Amino acid sequence: MKTALAQLNYHIGNIKYNTDKIINAINKAKAEKLDLIVFSELSICGYSPLDMLENEDFIIDCELAIKQIAKQTDGIAAIVGAPTINKNTKGKNLYNSAIFIANRKIIKTINKTLLPTYDIFDEYRHFEPNDIFEIVEYNNKKIAITICEDLWDEQRSFGNFSKEMLYKNSPLEYLSKFNPDFVVNISASPFSYNQADVRKEILVNNAKKYSTPILYINQTGANTDLIFDGGSLVINKNGQPIVEANYFDEDYKVIDLNFLNNIKTLPSDITNKYADIYSALVLGVRDYFKKSGFTKAVLGLSGGIDSALCLAIAVGALGSENVDVLLMPTAYSSSHSVDDAIDMALRCGVKYHVINIEKLRIEFETTLSDLFVGTKTGITEENIQARLRGSILMAFSNKFGHIVLNTSNKSEAAVGYSTMYGDMNGAISVIGDVYKTDVYKLSEYINKYIADIIPQNTIKKAPSAELRPDQKDNDSLPEYEILDKILYAYIESRLPFEEIVKIVGDKETVSFVLKLVNNSEYKRFQSPPILRISSKSFGFGRRMPIVAKF
């Protein structure tokens, strides 16, 4: 049974585009005389359409697309993912379904059982869980079709509470009673560097446990904040990976399911965290632009490491001809900051524009001088600089159609070390899920393995916002090595206070940092969407009350 794994990059809601893509792949598979082609979860509409699923027109268009695809399946079978209507009189309106089509007919619709409803996932918001377990028989093969989370039944719930497992039932346990010849798992599994290896492990364990081969088909591409890494996989019944698709790119792999054990198994490669993060962020930026119909970006280049890293990623994603940078010094900017920024711009081959904002800054303060008479200079005046820069970036964007990239990192987003409507501006945050210590490591990775473009000056100087004379980040924050450890323990690991203290040793510092995090929810609420690379990114996956006290 010759089967293709079609790992494609879908556009949310763009049903025509996705359908055309799917039909093209089916035609290719037909030309190659394959028996089956498999697409990923919700491939018809892209993942996740969120509340678009409440739009009746949207659901009808998905149904029409399935019919259109079915017409192309003479002589071949296809599995596609789509929302389908729950026809029972009770429950949620929809199912998250895998539709098995063959010879112009919809043979069977299999619905998802385990609906992730945590972190960035909201599936129970729209979907009814399945409770009927059926096998698909085709060409004398029994196929157990599952959808993403359905294979994650042994997942632990988060935290130190008493639960052992998040889910109460196991779809594959039911399906294994039919003695399937192989398992298909259609997925939309977003990348996070903490999880890349876990996913493979889960697939391997399931194959071994049920002694059944697994075909795992993921999507690739980025949808605003979420980045899907692909890496579709075929694992034989002994748990050995034998086919692996590209990461962070579309791919199309063919395998003959009758000869799974005669094939050389793949070496188990170790994930390189920074290589993966770089690829993920490049894909994230590229797809944000492609899918929203823009080509050109602009960002503020300060001479510091954050904006330099963002520029390197933007150039990797869009090409140097499509990125402009603005240097916006004031009297507080050190001379090296302009020099380093120009150096970086030249190394990247991007257009740079120096706009001295000193006169504008003074005029702004003059405008307010009557009102502010007798007050002390401080945060207000620092923020004015940041907001003027943010407004100039937006003016450039409005005038020339370049999209503003936000250059804040996760450490500063966490502690609120940023100015709303200033350096927090942007359509998308490039490194808002990258801690400052990782900003350095990622920069070093780029210099070593991609291109040596980030100036050593930029990497080596002490981090500073340069909003007042001689300002340094560690005037008001702990050293980043300590800070990031606390942040990771609190945000990613969600450890209790006492356990964080055990890791970093100093109660006062931990308490100070957690207070900063909790008190800046209101700022993050208005942050641009952030490209997600970790298991707990700020944004949709972390929902905190704003007016609260804990």
Next chain:
Amino acid sequence: MKTALAQLNYHIGNIKYNTDKIINAINKAKAEKLDLIVFSELSICGYSPLDMLENEDFIIDCELAIKQIAKQTDGIAAIVGAPTINKNTKGKNLYNSAIFIANRKIIKTINKTLLPTYDIFDEYRHFEPNDIFEIVEYNNKKIAITICEDLWDEQRSFGNFSKEMLYKNSPLEYLSKFNPDFVVNISASPFSYNQADVRKEILVNNAKKYSTPILYINQTGANTDLIFDGGSLVINKNGQPIVEANYFDEDYKVIDLNFLNNIKTLPSDITNKYADIYSALVLGVRDYFKKSGFTKAVLGLSGGIDSALCLAIAVGALGSENVDVLLMPTAYSSSHSVDDAIDMALRCGVKYHVINIEKLRIEFETTLSDLFVGTKTGITEENIQARLRGSILMAFSNKFGHIVLNTSNKSEAAVGYSTMYGDMNGAISVIGDVYKTDVYKLSEYINKYIADIIPQNTIKKAPSAELRPDQKDNDSLPEYEILDKILYAYIESRLPFEEIVKIVGDKETVSFVLKLVNNSEYKRFQSPPILRISSKSFGFGRRMPIVAKF
């Protein structure tokens, strides 16, 4: 059985504050020799704590608070709401529970069965649904305890799909088999003007259906965007309301459950939409400030109706001594706009500051003149004015500690007729859930019933952003009467395209407006939280993908 309904205003995460409040009410009830006192859903921690529920310290503190409260219950029973740990080995970590405490002991923990997971609700994210139905016996009375949504089992799912009912089971149907003497429903049911009457109807229908009295206890107060209106209610077994607590305020009502039918029933009052919206918004602003520890507000007063209405609400919430307004004219501002704004400020008795930004605007354009040479004046220059105003408001806020109120209305938020980092600035949006046509009606309501403070000039003039000479809103948008009808049909009613066309008649206008709505998701993503008064407000309850096409 003498029972108190304690309708209180809780602070999310402020467990000590909430616990003290609960204990005070218990002491009052003890002094009055009552048998039972009932508090609302998740009263220990406030509703909704969202992902604070993933913090182990938070859950432990809730448990400790319950123990502390239990110690105060000698001679009395109390029902309080709190998250409790699911002790089974499978499933979500927590339950959403009602805890029945009496004589210093936790007698029974009843868990919520129907977990709303739609619109602003995310309960299945953290809670395991209950499947054990038990009655509480106390003082020879059988009490059926339910939690909010548990009584909404007959709720229809949204849209024209085939479902009749969203839920598959009915907690009260199970509990009615025990022949309870009365039903207690502890709730955290947020206000929306479309739903105020529906809620009462549901309670009345349940009382009649099961021929059992219902005690419904809601909370009051606002938590960022969500406003809880209270209106706790006792309904006798014939479905007649006999006790009703205040709306939009704390209350404490005592009733003897042995004599429910000897009491005069209340007249069924008709809800006044604008009176309710006004009360809701005043409470929303007041609690935002009180609960985040601020007292003073600032807003930009343009002379137009939106900012005038926001000022009226702010003064109602915080007092005129706590609100400052900034008038920030440019050369494009009409003379009447400054006059009308000053008139409004004087009528309200608030401090106003006129800051002419014409020189600053020119300096901003001069700063960019080399870069912009040869380009046409347009949107960029309009946005510059809006962003300078936004930055000045933030500078005022930074300098004097006033919190910026956002003054955008729902119609402009819907179509993206607003400037990011400009007039979209603010900590909280006061009227972001009020359509422009309702802005007028609400203003007229205030002038007639609260105080005649909004100038007639402001009400009567044609809406304009005044960012270029002779600009009017209807240069680029349909008349608000038409626009708001389309928006309501699309956003609140989620009607398919063809049905919206049936209502407004003109295909092209509908298509134009829907496109504007869909294309401005990216702007709304960075909007401040919006005080919610409708059944579908922008923000947490409406989750749309940004990079998408439909």
